[in-house]
Amino acid sequence: MPSPITVTPGDGVVRLAWTGEVSTDELRREIAEAMTEQPRVEALVDADDATAQRAATWAGLHREGVRRGVGPDGEPRDQIVFARLVTDEPVHEPGGFRSLLNSFLPRKRAISQMLVRDPDGRVLLCRLTYKRDWDLPGGVVEVGESPQVAVQREVEEELGLTIEPRGLLLTDWLPPWGGWDDAVCLVFDGGTLPTAALADVVMQEREIRDVRFCTLEEVDELAADFTARRVRAAVGGHEPYTESGR
Template sequence: MPSPISVSSGDGVARLQWTGEVNTDELRREIAEALVHHSRVEALVGAGDTRAQRAATWAGLHREGVRRGVGPDGEQQDQIVFARLVTDAPVHEPGGFRSLLNSFLPRKRAIAQMLVRDPEGRVLLCQLTYKRDWDLPGGVVEVGESPRLAVQREVEEELGLEVEPGDLLLTDWLPAWGGWDDAVCLVFDGGTRPAAALEEVVKQEREIRDVRFCTLDEVDELAADFTARRVRAAVEGDQPYTESGR
C-alpha cells in the first residue's frame, strides 16, 4: 500500500504533505529519513485540522507559526507551519521533549506597569502617542525578561526616571480586545515622588506625549474605563487580582 505521505525538496528543505489519517510512526520515519539529506523538514497543516496537527507534533515537528490566508490550492485558509531541524535535540531526551512542548503550548503576553504617586495621592499618568487614552507608565515584558526588570526599564526608557519597583500591587487579566490577544498586567508600587519630579522627566518622544499627576477623577476622565478600574484597584490595594479591573 503506498504511503499517504509525499516528500518534496527545494532550497535544502524537505517538505512533507499528506491527506487524511497518517500513522505517527510512519511520519516520524519520513522525518528521520529526510533529515539525513536536509537540514530542515517542514509541513504546512490546516489551522482547522486538529488531527493532522496532533500527528505532526507527536512525530517531533515543532510548531513555528501561522501562514495566514493561503491554503495548499490558493484558497483563503490559514496554515500552521511545523518544522524540525537536524540540530534539534531528540524528542526522547528531556530537553528535546520540553522544547517540543514549548513550541505549541499557549503563551501569555505580560505587561508590567508602575503606580507612582505624589504626596497628595495623585497618580502619575502618561499620554501616549499611539492611542488617545492615558495610561500608567510601563510596557510589554520582553521574552526572557522578569516583569520587575521590565517595568523598571520601561519607566527609565519612557520617562528618564530611575525608580526601583516595590511590591506587586495588582495582577489584572485583560481579555482579548480590539485586535489584541488577552494579557496579564502586573502593577508594581513605584512609591511616592514629589510633584516636582515631573521636571526631571525626559519624555521618549516616539511614545510619550505628556506626563502628569492625576486625581482619581481625572484618571476616570483621561484613561480608558478598564485602565481607570485597574488604577483604582491598585490604589485601594484590597484586591490582589482583578479581571479588566473588576
C-alpha cells in the first residue's frame, strides 16, 4: 500500500505533505529519512486541519508560524509552518521535548505601564504619535524581558526619566480589539514626582507628542475608555485584577 505522505526534496529542505489521517510513526520515519539527505524538513498544514497539526507536532515538527495565503477559490487559506532542523535536540531528551512544547503552546503579549503621580494626585499621561488617545507611559515587554525591567526601560526611552518601579498595582487583561490579539497589561507604581519634573522630560519624537499631569476627570476626557478605567482601578488600588479596566 503506497504511503499517504508525499516527499518533495528541495535545495536544503525536504517538504512533506499528506491528506487525511496519517500514522505518527510513519511520519517520524519519513522525517528521519529526510534528515539524512537535507538539514531541514518542513510541512505546510491547513490552519483548520487539527488532525494533521496534531500528527506533525507529535512526530517532532516544531510549529514555526503561519503562512498566510489565498486558496484556488479566492478565499483566505492560511497554513501552519511545521519544521525540524537536523541540529534540533531529539524529542525524547528533556530539552528537546520542552522545545517542542514551547513551539506550539499559547503565548500572550505583555504590556508594562507606569503610574506616576504629582503631589496633587494627578496622573502622568503621554500623547502618542500613532493614536489620538493619551495613555500611561510604557510599552510592550520584549521576549525574555522582565515586565519590571521593561517598564523602566520604556519610561527612559520615551521620556528620558529614570524611575525605578516600586511594585505592581494592577494586572489588566485586554481582550482582542481592532486587529490586536489579547494581552495582559501590568501597571507598576512609579511613585510621586514634583510637577517641575516635566521640565526634565526628553520626549522620544517618534512616539511621544506631549506629556502632562492630568486629573482623573482629564484622564476620562483624553484617554480611551478602557485606559481611563484602568487608570482609575490602579489609582483606587482596590482590585488587583481587572479585565479591560472593569
